[in-house]
Amino acid sequence: MTNPPRILIVGGGYVGMYTALRLQRGLRPGEARVTVIDADSYMTYQPFLPEAAAGNVEPRHVVVPLRKVLNRCEILNGWVVGVDPQARTVEMRPHDGPPRLLGYDLLVLAPGSVSRTLPIPGLAECGIGFKTVEEAIHLRNHVLAQLDLAASTTDEAVRARALTFVFVGAGFAGVEALAELEDMARDACRYFPSVDPADMRWLLVEATDRILPEVGPEMGRWTLEQLRARGIDVRLGVRLKSAEDGHVVLDDGTELDSSTLVWTAGVKPHPLVRASGLPLDDRGRIRATAELLVEGSTTEFTAGDCAAVPDLTRPGEMCSPNAQHAVRQARTLAANVLATLRGTERRPYRHAYAGSVASLGLHRGVAQIYGRKLRGPLAWFMHRTYHLSRVPTLNRKVRVLVDWTLALLFRRDITSLGALAHPRQEFEFAARPDPARPDAG
Template sequence: MATTSHDTPRVLVVGAGQAGMHVARRLRRRLRPGEAAITVVDPHSYSTYQPLLAEAAAGNLEPRHVVVPLRQVLPGVEVITRAVISIDHSRRTAYVASGSGEPEPLGYDVLVLAPGSVTRVLPVPGLAEGGIGFKTVGEAIHLRNHVLAQLDTAASARSDADRERALTFVFVGGGYAGVEALAELQDMAHDACRHYPGIDPARLRWVLVEATGRILPEVGERMGRYTVDLLQRRGIDVRLDTRLTSVVDGHLVLDDGSEFDAGTLVWTAGVAPHPLLKQTDMPLDERGRVLATKYLSVVDTPDAWALGDCAAVPDLARGPGAVCPPSAQHAVRQARVAAGNVIATLRGRTLKPYRHTSAGSVASLGLYQGVAQVYRLRLRGLPAWLAHRTYHLLALPTWNRRLRVVADWTLALLFPREIVSLEALEHARDAFTTAAEETAGRR
C-alpha cells in the first residue's frame, strides 16, 4: 500500500458506493496539488449504480454498463480493492483484509465512512437457503439466470405440480428494489414465453408480499395505490399487511394463512447498516448507524465524517428529530457537502450544514410504465417511465456510461430481449475441476 509523506494528510474513504465514490471524486477535483492524499478502500474495483439493477436483470442493460470502474473515474486516487475489517479511530488506523489472513494496518489522518448498507435478513426458516437478494450486480444477474432457468424447468416438467412450482415467483418487500425488479422480470419472462410453446404466459404466477399497508411510500400514498392497481391489472398477486413466516424447501407460508410452493423467492425487505460499523469506535444509534451532525461530521469524533446509508444524518428539511432516508438522492448530495467540509476543515474555514429538500421519486414498472412524484407533480405511465430514464441517465457518472446505457436502451427498443441464461458463468470452473478430479482418480 502506498504511503504519504508526514506533511501530507491522508484522507481515507471507506466504501465506494454512491456516497463514497462521489466524495472521492469531489475531493480529487477541489483539493490543491499536495494538499492531501486520497485513498479509497472497497472490496470491489467498481461502484454499482443500484437504481438500474432491475433493468440489468431484465436484459435491457448490459451489466457492465451499470457499474463504474473506480480507477477510471478516480485518476490520481489510491484505490485499494480489499475489505476493511475494523477501524480504531483513536489511533487513526483502519485494518484491511490481506492475503495472509492477518489484517493489515492502514494509517490515515481524516476518515470518511461510507460503507453503505447490506440486505436486512430476518430469521425466517428456510430464507437463508432458498432466498435471493437483490442489492448487487451479481445478485441481479443471478436472478435473471434463475428466472430463465425456471422456464426451462417448467418446459420439461413431468407433473403439473412441478410446473406450477417452477412458474411461481415471489418477491418480498414493496420498496423500489422489489417492485421494480418484479415488474421488469415479469416483462422479461412474458417475452421469453414466446420461445416456449408449452408455456402459457397466463400460467406464470407473480406474488408481491409487503408487511405494511402500502408500497413505494417514496412516491406518495396516491401513486402507491395506483401502482398496486396497475400490478393487479397485470395479474400480479399483491399481498399487503402480510409477512412471510416460513420458506423451508421452497414451501412458502404467509401469516394470512395461505401456503404454496414457489421456485423463486426474492428478498428485498429493507436494508441494515454495514456490519463494519460494529467493529469501529464510532458512536452508533439504536439501529446501528453512525451518529452524524448536520455537517456530516461524526458526533464527538474529530477528523471523522459519515454519510450515506451507514449514517444517521439529521434531515433539516423535515424538522427536528428527522433523519435522512437511505437513498441515492441523499447519498450524492451528502457527498458534495461532506467533501466541501473536509476541505474546509483542512483550510480552517467554516463548515456548511447539509440540507436537502427531496425533489421527488421515480420508479419504473416495466416497459413504458412507471410512477413518479416530482415536487407536487404526479406522473404515471409513459411520462413517468421517461422521467425515470431521464433522471437516472443524468445521475450516472461519466458520459462514457451514459452513452453506453442509451445505446442499450435503443437496441432494446429495436430488437427482442435476449433470453439466454448464462448460469454456467456462476460456476465457470466446475467442468475443469471435474475433469481434473477424474484425471487424478485414474492415476
Template structure:
C-alpha cells in the first residue's frame, strides 16, 4: 500500500506565506508532501511600496502578487480561516460566498500577518483611513485628489480649509513615508489647480513617541523631521489623537481643527484569528514560538512573521521586530526546518542580525542606516528604491515597478481621482481605521 503523503497547511499568503511556500516548492521532492495555502485575498501585497502607490509613481498591480500563478504546485484556497483546532488537525475556512469548509492537515504553519492596531478614539472607526492594503493606498490617493477638486470649487473658506487638511497618526515607517509621498503628490497636483496655493495645504504628523522614525536612529530621525518641517509639514512628537469625531480633530497638545482626511498608521497588532485557535499565545496575543520557529509545547505546528513572538537570539530576552526583513528570512528558515523535520532531521534556530533601515521622505529624499553607515538625501532615497526593488517578488513585478518609475521621470504625473471615496474592507476586521 502506498504511504500517505503529509499535508502541510499554510495560514496566510503575505510575506511569510508566499516566501515559505515558494521555497517548499523548490525544496520538496515530488510526492514528499502536499501543501495548501489559505488566504483571504488570494494575493500577496508588498507593503513597502504602498506609499508610492498612494503617490501614483507605482501601479497598484505591480505591488500585488496573485498566489495561484506564483504557486503552481500548491493548492491555494481563497477564504478566511475562522478557527483552528490543532488538537484535531482541522482548520475551518469561510469562503467569499459565506459558506464554511473544514480542511484537515498534518502540519500547520501559522503566518496570518498583522492588522492595524486601533485604540478607542472617538470617531476613529468612522472617519479615519487605514494604510495596510493596496486598496487603502489607492483610496487615499483618490481621496486627496478629490478634496483638492472640492477645495478649488468651493467659495466657503471653512470648507476649503477642512478639505485641504490631512492628518497622519503614527510616525513610524508607514506614517512618515505615506505622508511624504502623498504631500509630494498633492503639491505637484496643485499645478492643475489655479485657485489653490501650496500654502493652502496643511499636513500634520502626530507621533506619541519622542521622535519620528525610531528605527533609523536619533540623528537621522532629527534630519527627517527637519526635512518635513522645511516643507511646511507640522511634525508633532509626544502628541496623540484624542478624537476625530465628526471630522473635528482634537490633539492632546491642545490643538483642535477640522480635517477631511485622517490616516491611521499607529502600529500593528497580531491577527485576531490567533484567538480562535488552541495554540499558546503571549500577553500581546501573539503566537508563542521557539527560536527554531516551532510553536511552544505543540507538535507539528510552526509560526513566523508579525503575529508571532519570535525570540531574537542575537539579543537575548527580546523578540524580532514585526517587519518585512525578518518575515522573509524567517519564512526561508521555517521552510528549510520543515523539510529537514519531514526527512527526519533537526531544525535550526532563526538567527539574523538587523543590517539596517531605509526610509523615503518623498521624491529624491530619504534616510538610511546600513551597517553603521548613515546616508541622507538623494543617496538614501536611491538606496531605498534599489533595496525594495530587489525584494519585490517576481521578475514581472520588478519590471513593472521600473517602468512606472521611468514613466514618472519622463512624463507628468497623473492627477486624476478615480472617485473611490468609500474605504475598502479589510478581512478579519470588525472595526477598522
C-alpha cells in the first residue's frame, strides 16, 4: 500500500457519501486519505424529489454539498470512464481538461444507477426522467407553464395537448411524482379561472398488473382506487409503443397528444459498471459477497443499485436496489474498509427489509412497515417523519422542516421559471442585429 493508503470512492450518492462520512469519522490521523469522485458536487436525497417538484420543499434543501459534509475528504468532479483492477487505477475525465489516471489501494465502486429506457420511437426526444433535482425542477416549471399556455391559447388542440400529462412506470418514482404534481396542479387551478381541474388529463401507464409493488398487493390496490377516485387514468398491463412529436401511442390502441411524458419505468446499473472489468451478474450488476467485496477481490468493494449483494435474510435472493439498503450497506462497507486497512475481520451485511412509505400528495399516503399497513394522513405523516429522520445533516433537516411549516401557513408558490432551462435565450435575443421576433410586442 502507498503511504498513507488511498481509499478511492466512485460515486457521491447514498453509498458513496455515507461511506466517506463514516470513514472520515473513523480513520485515525494519517491512517488513510479518502478521495470521492462524482459528476456532481452534491448528493441528492431522492425521496424528497416529488415534494421538491410540488413546491413543498425548496430544491436546494434536497441536496447535500459534498465538500461541506466531507470536509476531510478530497472531492473530484468528473466522470470515471474506466477501472483497471490489476493496476489499481481508475481513469477520470473532469468536466473540462485532460483525463486523469488515479491510483488506489482500496476502491469503493458505487456509481449507482441510471434510468432504464427502451428503444421506443420518440422517447429519447420527448421523455424526461425523475432521478435528479434538475429533472424535478424542470417538471415543476413545465407543468405550471402548461397551465399558463392552456389559460392563454384559443386553440383547443393546443390546450388539450398542454393539459395532458403522461407518466410511464408505477413504482415509487412514478406514483409519487404523478400524485404530488397532480395535487400541485389541481391547487394551482384556483389561479387560472379558465382552467378547471377536470380539464386536465393525468395518465399513468404500467406494463405489469399492479402498482407500488413495494407496499404489497393490498396497499397497492388501495392506492390504485385512490388515484382513480382523483380522476387519474391508470392503465395496467399496458405499454408505451411510441411518442414521436408528442403523439403518444399505447399498445391498447389509445392515441393522444401530450407535451408531458415522464419516464420512470425502472433503473439499470450505471454504464461505468460494464466498463469496469469486474464480474457481473445476468442483470449487469457487479457480483458482490456478503462482506460487500467484489467477488474474487480483496481490494475492491461495491454496494447500492449497481451491486448484486446477497440478502442473508432471504437465502438465494439479492438485496433490492433501494435507498434503505444503500444507506445501511454503507455502514457495513465503511466498517469493512477500516477492517481491511487494519487487518481485522470483516463482517457480512445483513438487514431485514423494514417496509416502505409513499406520499400521494398533501395529507395522503400509503405505507407498510414491519407488516403493518397504514393509509391516508397517518401514512403521509409516517412518510415525512421517516424521511426527515434520514435526510443527511442537521442543516438539511431543519431547512426541510421550516419549508413544511411555511407550507402550512401560506399557499403554494405557482411561479413558473421556465427560462431556467435556457438561461441565455434572452441575452442571445438581445444580441441579435435585428431583435424582431414573432412574439415581440
